[in-house]
Amino acid sequence: MMRPAPWIALLAALLTWPAHAGLFDDAEARKEIMRIRDDHTARLDALESSSRATLQLANQIEAMKAEVARLRGDVELLMHDMESVKKRQQDFYVDLDARLRTLESGAAGPAAQIDPAAESRDYENALNLLKSGKYAEAATAFDTFVTTYAGSSFLPSAHFWAGSAALQAKDIARATQHFNTVVNQWPQDARAPDALLGVANCQRAMGERRLEQNTLKAVISQYPDSAAAKSAKQRLGS
Amino acid sequence: MRYPLAASMLALALLAGCSSTPMTADQGASVEDRTASSAGTIPTVRPDQMQGAGLAALRDPNNILSKRAIMFDYDSFTIRGEFMPLVEAHGRFLAANPQMKMLIQGSADERGSREYNLALGQKRSDAVKKSLMLLGAKEGQIESVSLGEEKPQCTERNEACYAENRRGEMLYAGEF
Amino acid sequence: MKLTDLFRYLLITLLAATALSARAQLSIEITGAGANRFPVAIAVMEGESQLPRGVTDVVRSDLERSGLFSLVEMGPKPIGETVMPDFAYLRTRGADAIAVGTVVPAQSGKYELRMRLYDTRQEAQLDALTLTMTPAQYRITGHKIADIIYERITGLKGVFSTQIAYVVKSGKQYKLQIADSDGANPQTALASNEPIISPSWSPDGSRLAYVSFEAKKPVVYVHTLATGLRAVAANFKGSNSAPSWSPDGNRLAVVLTKDGLSQMYTVNPDGSGVTRLASSSSIDTEPAFSHDGQWIYFTSDRGGSPQIYRISTQGGRAERVTFEGSYNVTPRPSPDGQTMSYIARTANGFQIAIMDVATRQFAILTDTGRDESPSFAPNSRMILYATEIGGRGVLAAVSSDGRIKQRLSVQAADVREPAWGPLPR
Incomplete structure (x- = not known):
């Protein structure tokens, strides 16, 4: 009789067991089971190492997704930069084109309407009024200056002097307005610390001692190295 | 698929064992390794019985299954090598005990937006969940949620503490 | 009249104007305000002393807290709703606007508030309103008045009642x-x-x-x-x-x-x-x-x-x-x-x-x-x-x-x- 394959033997044993329990002897069955167990262990080991590999793969995919996201971010930034450059270039072109057209047509640009000589002459005149103690007139002259020469480089100074003149002329509201204009529009200007000090002077003139003190503190904190801060410190100390 | 196979093998071995001389002692040890249980041989898988035995393993401080936290690097969602054995142990445990349910709570350090940190915590708990599923756990066994920056383990403000709070915490049913 | 130019940030610390109650409530502190705040006078209302808790205090602290207004001190003397304010005097005090009002008892324990808001430079009325309140509603009534003043002067909706x-x-x-x-x-x-x-x-x-x-x-x-x-x-x-x-x-x-x-x-x-x-x-x-x-x-x-x-x-x-x-x-x-x-x-x-x-x-x-x-x-x-x-x-x-x-x-x-x-x- 042909010997059946171990698997079939075992299956047969199981199917017929317990009726045919004694078909194979114990030793053979045990051997078979040990073999199956070894096989099973080997398969499990293989599975474990393969699932470990799968985990590593999953980790790698995660890392690559992060890398793709970073690259996507780079692309978004580059596209954005390119759009901005394109737009700026177009703006330049339009501006240049407009200027060339003006030149070609021979028309005078609006800039030509402002006479730089008149600008500095008016400024000097207003300043002289202030120096000679004609405060009300000086204030008016500076007022006119700032409206006439809205693009002037003297503007921060003009506002500052207008404020000083108005303060001397006891027009506190107007003075406050001018000083604040300097502080708000040109906070980095050399006149700004003094203008803020001017605001404090206006507040003192109005009897607003608490506000004055706060403004003096602001002078010190915002322009710590300025001469205005020095005098603010003295006034707070007194 | 692999664990049903293992279970049938185990049943087979037991049947054969009954029919003849008991198997050598190392059989028990190998079964124990597979199911990662310290409660000795496990004859038949019965949900109610398993619950007790499984939870004991989960609580045994000498058993890797008692460890539940996986820490993450800053802005990272990959499981570091040192935590692989822990994830593997829990993945196999879930696979071998399909009645067990797990909640994974992801966290983030406190810096930045609470809602964005909630999303980061979720990304971390999801990373743990995915790994466990690759190891044979079933989707239905695991819920991954986020605590964001709301439940920090460590409340100091330094990098060590932040690192401690970038974590995924694995909790079994009954533990949360 | 509108506050068109709004001002650069100036670090001006003003003291907390909010009254703190015994309960743990939020206290508000102004840590920065506009340099150019709009000067407004809020007069005590005629008959306001009938109310257990005043309304004008609420209006004043709302406006001051907003950082857009400075309050011109008006003293304890009430100014009624029917009186035309002394605009020239108010201008010398630096007030660009003034609110006045009268409180009269109404039915079932309520009170009627009649308020007017004036522009002191234009010498013109900006708004007039009548509100009815129970004494317990002094806060919400104050917030409503502050909302109206804020809206009239800044052109934006007031949010004091939110x-x-x-x-x-x-x-x-x-x-x-x-x-x-x-x-x-x-x-x-x-x-x-x-x-x-x-x-x-x-x-x-x-x-x-x-x-x-x-x-x-x-x-x-x-x-x-x-x-x-x-x-x-x-x-x-x-x-x-x-x-x-x-x-x-x-x-x-x-x-x-x-x-x-x-x-x-x-x-x-x-x-x-x-x-x-x-x-x-x-x-x-x-x-x-x-x-x-x-x-x-x-x-x-x-x-x-x-x-x-x-x-x-x-x-x-x-x-x-x-x-x-x-x-x-x-x-x-x-x-x-x-x-x-x-x-x-x-x-x-x-x-x-x-x-x-x-x-x-x-x-x-x-x-x-x-x-x-x-x-x-x-x-x-x-x-x-x-x-x-x-x-x-x-x-x-x-x-x-x-x-x-x-x-x-x-x-x-x-x-x-x-x-x-x-x-x-």
């Missing part, structure tokens, strides 16, 4: 509280031992959506304030968070992780009708509708770092909005549609930023480094946010031009997650 929501953490307790915009009358809507985050007001102010961790995971609830009844708006497998109402109040944008990563969906406030809003392979969170409901602004890490994007509510491609820096989160479009506030990480930490929607120009508004959760006032003028001072969570507010700054804090507790409520209806 409410704010925020979360207080003391020990292990979390409380979702609702208070008046000046921090008075705090009421607890929800008290829990688990965290509460992301409160969001329904546009009509009747409900709050928020995220509570009471179920050991984030779940979105919709809470009707008047009844205390709560509905679960989103409790799916995974995390549920970041609720934000559509402008019509019919839908709620939420972030769910039921399909994996944090993704945006819309739901009905009762939790039905879940619809996916967009689909990406990255974190998409913190959705917020634009005022017109056309756009959803959100935070996404699709580009490797969290940045703000927007997507049309009709669908289409997401468009990136922020490009500076490596961390820009929590977009909050302003109610007027002009700007968007958000959190930017800078060299100084996490700070409140504001962006002009049309030009995409932006500016940093604060000088603190742990700012979170910006929330616009309904007039788009102020931004309420959470920050940290001395290791403690406080609320702060900054004007959209960065010039006016206020701080709101509760004694011995952490305050966070503020949300400014809508205008009362």
